[in-house]
Amino acid sequence: MRLPLRSLLARNIALLVVLVAVTQVCSLTVLLHFVQRPRIERAASIFSDYVKTLDGALSGMSAEAGRATAARLGAQTQAPEHIDADTDPSPMLLFRTYQRNVFLEALQRHLPPDMPVRWQSGDEERLWIRVHVAGTPAWIALPMAEVAQTSGITAALVLSTALALLAALTGYLIQLHINRPLQDLARAARDVCAGESPPALPTDGPTEIAQVSGAFNQMTQALKQAETTRALMLAGVSHDIRTPLTKLRLAMAMSIPRGADDTFVASAEGYLDQIDTILQQFMDYAGSGEREVPQPGDLNALIRQLASDFAGLGHDFALSLGDLPAIPFRPVSMMRLLMNLMQNAVIYGRTGFFAHTWTDGPTAYVAICDRGSGISVAEIEQLTAPFSRGGNARGHSGGTGLGLAIVDRIARLHGGSLQFRAREGGGLEAVVALPLARATAT
Incomplete structure (x- = not known):
């Protein structure tokens, strides 16, 4: 199974974030279950004592005095509307909902069965409790302050989130520091290649x-x-x-x-x-030119010069030279690269000589083409190996199979590549790709 995160930096940061998240979840679970829940249950026990005392006082009053006192408390004989007895947990108010449910469950356990409690949600949240006024049931509302509902858990959540983000940021900076020498190593390896x-x-x-x-x-x-x-x-x-x-x-x-x-x-x-x-x-x-210093030059001018030299020997190259910027290259090495390709076209292609240059994005291309009998696709991939010669070179003496290997080394020395492909209409194209950004930085 392949991981979607390929880089070491991304994997380590993801692992760190997961570990921090798991740690925070475990810490919050312990805080809620072993610290916050006992506190809420103790508060519910104390609150139930006050409610039972109030219920006993109202029950012991005369009917007239009890009704007068209940009226001052805003009592009503029917359960109020918009009672939310079992509110579903809200993602935004998860911990407040948890604390409220724990409080209601604990309070109901400490009160008699005939004294149910209800929670009313809305602009002002209130706790409704049914008490007995001179033997008659009545509902009394007690406002619940927001501070009493949250009990500091919001501050704990904010602090935990801040610590998690701080840990992730610290891990990210540490991993960047570790990745820098690895990036230098990869860059140096590409230079050696x-x-x-x-x-x-x-x-x-x-x-x-x-x-x-x-x-x-x-x-x-x-x-x-x-x-x-x-x-x-x-x-x-x-x-x-x-x-x-x-x-x-x-x-x-x-x-x-x-x-x-x-x-x-x-x-x-x-x-x-x-x-x-x-x-x-x-x-x-x-x-192949490793010690030669790159110099900005006109690649098209070099191709024209070589084409003129080959024309003097009776081998005419048709030219289609695009608009190329000045490219820093090693003059002797680049001349050797182009001369080897053009000489191969003359020896093995015999006709249809053509040189073409163009740019595509950050890359400059040089193609040397011919109309020879061509070679198979399997042989094309082996041409750049030292001492390798195509099937159409068997009848030619004096070669070692190093010509295209030299071309490939010079192309790679400039940060580029050498590729072969069948030419449309017959023949072969040797295409050299030279990255402009690489050449500028060489």
């Missing part, structure tokens, strides 16, 4: 939070060290391999006589070029 190096998290908070922050700091340091080691290793490998490759080119040029088989020479040089290209792709994947 995007390829950035966030500053070290503070470890001066609660013990549990400090342990998590310390472990995260150790993890980021280990990742940074591993990244540095990998880049250094690949740079060393590239240097150590390219040095003998250069010597091999020179040796071939010096050892192969003029007039030798040109096909063999071209093939050998082609193999050397492929090895050099593979080494460069490894280097690009190892360092």
Whole structure:
């Protein structure tokens, strides 16, 4: 079963409110049953003694004197109208109704059966009691003051409610204080996922939070060290391999006589070029621009420049560039991203080259499209994995399957994403989403 409250803050506040409410209900129940009820019953017992004394005095008088005294008390022979003997409890007057019912029940127990009591509600609440005036029953009304009815319970309710709200507010502020380092941790984790190096998290908070922050700091340091080691290793490998490759080119040029088989020479040089290209792709994947500083730039201008370069090689890209604001991006990394996508379109799409930019809310989009044979949906989801190549790339040599992995890393480095979808009318669209807010804050 899924809880409707997903955040830790909401769950803790809800739990605190429930606990405070249960505590207040239990406290009020104890107050009413063991404190307030005995007080009301004692007051009813004392009040019944006064009523019985009054009834005895009226009964002992002569008929004429008793009727005169009863008249001064506002007595009447019939029960008054608008008597509310069993008033339903009102949500707004719950405790007053409870106290009144307890008082009436206790008073009736202490009075004789022939002396019933009734409560009259209205603008002025009064207690009617049937007494005996010279042997004749008569109803006498006694006004009940509001202070006597509430007996301080209203103040207790207001105080309990205020304390409950104060406890909930205090818990909310405490939970906000606890949640702040968790939010910093989540933000730092997103930065690491995007390829950035966030500053070290503070470890001066609660013990549990400090342990998590310390472990995260150790993890980021280990990742940074591993990244540095990998880049250094690949740079060393590239240097150590390219040095003998250069010597091999020179040796071939010096050892192969003029007039030798040109096909063999071209093939050998082609193999050397492929090895050099593979080494460069490894280097690009190892360092996809993490150290490059973002600069505000015109993304459309960069696309026009690359389209012009590809047009000079005989590959024309149709352009549909929307109105984009200045976006801070890493120039070399972004050029590498667009060049890889456009080169893939040229190699595997062959026709229908198209570049499109637009904005949708806080996000800028770049789409590089082609009219190639396309790939299956299952293969699309695997294209960004390192060393993964689509089925239409099997016949092409010289690649390592790192081109789109580099594009994906650069997109995530800018806080964006890379997606593929089938193009309407055939072909493939590679869409890069770049959040403008993220880019501005980078």
